[in-house]
Amino acid sequence: MRLSEVATLYRPVGPGQLQCIIASGWSQFPERKARQRFFYPMLHESFAKSVAEDWNVRNSGVGYVTRFKLKREFLEPHPIYMVGGPEHREYRIEASLLAQLNSNIVGKIEVIAVYGERLFSDEQILLAK
Numbered sequence: 542m543r544l545s546e547v548a549t550l551y552r553p554v555g556p557g558q559l560q561c562i563i564a565s566g567w568s569q570f571p572e573r574k575a576r577q578r579f580f581y582p583m584l585h586e587s588f589a590k591s592v593a594e595d596w597n598v599r600n601s602g603v604g605y606v607t608r609f610k611l612k613r614e615f616l617e618p619h620p621i622y623m624v625g626g627p628e629h630r631e632y633r634i635e636a637s638l639l640a641q642l643n644s645n646i647v648g649k650i651e652v653i654a655v656y657g658e659r660l661f662s663d664e665q666i667l668l669a670k
Contacts, residue, residue: 547610547647550582550632551589555601559652562607567649573636580639582611584621585628590654598657606654615645 552570554562561571573580583589589606597604619632634642 546613548584548613548616549608549610550584551586551653552580552582552607552609553589553593553597554605554607555597556603556605557601559605559607562650567651568646569643570639570650572639578636579633580636580642581631581633582609582642584630584632586653587628588625588630590656593654594656601657603655603657605652606656607650608653609650610647611642612645612647615642 554570558571562569565571570580583592586606586608593604593606616632619634621630622633623630
């Protein structure tokens, strides 16, 4: 697959979500909860880092930033939303499409940053891959 055929996206996650990602072999994001209508992959690493640091740490004590590649073909029908400054851009993927999104991930989901009190060591994260 050519680089131009995939988009690099980012997603902040908490410890429970990371456990599900690890259990999937680093290939899938977990299903959304009933009240969560959308999955929000972000276009900029800085946006994902700020959400992980501000929201995930406050809610669970730790926030992980993931990076993944997704086929552009899947993304084409979905608009990009700006929810703040120029780097605050995201997709809103309906929760019912998450399995389809997961099947369009190219390669593995990676952890690229950790904020707060680590529940997994860097070694545990690397060994799980």
